[in-house]
Amino acid sequence: MFVEHLPDDRGQAHTLEAFTAALLLVTGLIFATQATAVTPLSASTSNQHVENQAAIAAQDVLSTSEASGDLKSALLYYDDGFVGAENRYYTGLPNATHPLHDPLREAFDVRRIAFDVDVYYPAADGNGIDRTRLIDMGTPSDNAATASTQVALYGDDRFGAADEYTLAENGSRRYFAAPVGGGDTLYTVAEVRITAWQM
Amino acid sequence: MSADRGQTVLDFVVGMSVFLVAVGFTFAFVPSLLEPYAVGEGAKVIVAERGAARLAESSLAASGSAATLSHACTLAFFDGTDPATAANESDCVWTANADDLHAELGVDEFRGLNLTVTRNGTVEELESDGTAVAMRAGPAPPRGESVAAASRIVTVDLDPDDAVARETHRLTLRVW
Numbered sequence: 001m002f003v004e005h006l007p008d009d010r011g012q013a014h015t016l017e018a019f020t021a022a023l024l025l026v027t028g029l030i031f032a033t034q035a036t037a038v039t040p041l042s043a044s045t046s047n048q049h050v051e052n053q054a055a056i057a058a059q060d061v062l063s064t065s066e067a068s069g070d071l072k073s074a075l076l077y078y079d080d081g082f083v084g085a086e087n088r089y090y091t092g093l094p095n096a097t098h099p100l101h102d103p104l105r106e107a108f109d110v111r112r113i114a115f116d117v118d119v120y121y122p123a124a125d126g127n128g129i130d131r132t133r134l135i136d137m138g139t140p141s142d143n144a145a146t147a148s149t150q151v152a153l154y155g156d157d158r159f160g161a162a163d164e165y166t167l168a169e170n171g172s173r174r175y176f177a178a179p180v181g182g183g184d185t186l187y188t189v190a191e192v193r194i195t196a197w198q199m
Numbered sequence: 200m201s202a203d204r205g206q207t208v209l210d211f212v213v214g215m216s217v218f219l220v221a222v223g224f225t226f227a228f229v230p231s232l233l234e235p236y237a238v239g240e241g242a243k244v245i246v247a248e249r250g251a252a253r254l255a256e257s258s259l260a261a262s263g264s265a266a267t268l269s270h271a272c273t274l275a276f277f278d279g280t281d282p283a284t285a286a287n288e289s290d291c292v293w294t295a296n297a298d299d300l301h302a303e304l305g306v307d308e309f310r311g312l313n314l315t316v317t318r319n320g321t322v323e324e325l326e327s328d329g330t331a332v333a334m335r336a337g338p339a340p341p342r343g344e345s346v347a348a349a350s351r352i353v354t355v356d357l358d359p360d361d362a363v364a365r366e367t368h369r370l371t372l373r374v375w
Contacts, residue, residue, distance in 0.1 A: 015210045015211060015213060015214020015215070016214075017214065018213075018214030018215055018217055018218040019214060019217060019218075021218050021221070022217050022218050022220070022221035022222075023221075025221045025222065025224075025225045026221060026224075026225070028225075029224075029225055029228060029229075032229075032232060033232065049244050049347075052248065053349065053350060056248075056349075056350075056351065056352075057350065057351075057352050060255070060265075060266045060351055060352035060353065061352055061367075063264075063265055063266050063267075064266045064267055064352060064353065064354045064365075064367065067264050067266075067267050067354075068267075068354060068364070068365055102366060102367045103352065103354075103367040105367075106318065106319070106352060106367040106368065106369055107352045107367070107369075110319060110320070
């Protein structure tokens with residue numbers, strides 16, 4: 001058995017071996033957490049399921065609002081900047097009268113998911129693609145999900161705060177997208193893209 | 200035992216307890232490191248996503264459009280109408296109603312399923328001729344188990360007779 005010695009007989013202050021062994025175990029554990037890419041402690045924004053759900057929600061918003069015509073109404077709600085926006089585009093959820101308020105609120109806003117909505121269309125000089133922001137909530141994270149759809153705009157579509165203009169007459173001066181080709185009916189085709197990410 | 204040992208009982212107690220705490224911590228922590236790679240969870244997520252997709256894109260959808268629900272088919276699905284009657288009257292494509300979600304989604308009976316259609320977090324009701332049918336099916340999910348959920352954004356007209364058009368709702372399928 002152990003014998004209690006007088007202090008002046010002691011050859012060792014503490015049990016260094018046990019401390020060393022404990023340190024080795026913890027070091028091994030730290031090495032393991034660094035070696036695995038995904039651990040329970042990783043940020044949940046990189047979760048694949050969360051990303052899939054955001055992409056599906058974005059696609060659903062586009063397909064339902066396209067079917068109901070709300071998506072096109074939102075694109076035509078423009079009079080030198082989107083109507084009701086402070087800085088040509090919205091920086092948050094558009095107000096309740098906006099056609100996309102309802103779907104975007106249910107899909108993203110109540111879930112505290114941030115989103116950007118961008119519109120891409122052929123540039124006025126015929127070279128390349130131009131972009132106009134519809135909603136901008138900031139820079140997406142690395143794990144953002146996107147979905148997009150195309151909307152055709154016709155010459156007799158009316159735009160403006162109270163639908164006072166038509167694209168064929170006033171489009172080239174007052175609308176963000178320029179007419180393409182020389183056709184009478186088709187004005188342009190715009191691609192609407194939603195980028196959603198967990199804040 | 201040699202009387203020349205330099206280690207006192209106190210040293211031994213301190214050192215050993217530090218060591219044992221470290222061993223315990225390591226053994227407790229390692230299983231949680233492997234948790235993201237556990238297999239069973241993935242199946243639930245897939246069942247939830249596919250099930251929600253089937254309901255939103257074909258079973259309850261109006262013909263030719265994904266995520267836009269048909270009022271007649273959704274109402275018949277949730278109020279327990281016979282599949283043959285629903286197919287005759289409104290051309291619905293679902294083969295089993297909300298009382299038998301497992302059959303409609305092709306999921307084994309040992310899994311739990313719960314379906315809700317909500318707006319702003321509350322389950323909405325479909326109106327038809329003055330009767331309201333809540334859009335929910337299946338038992339409440341258990342608190343102690345891990346539940347996978349998948350959502351779709353859908354539009355449905357709650358009452359075709361009123362002036363309000365289709366509104367956006369969230370269709371959620373929970374699987375455990």
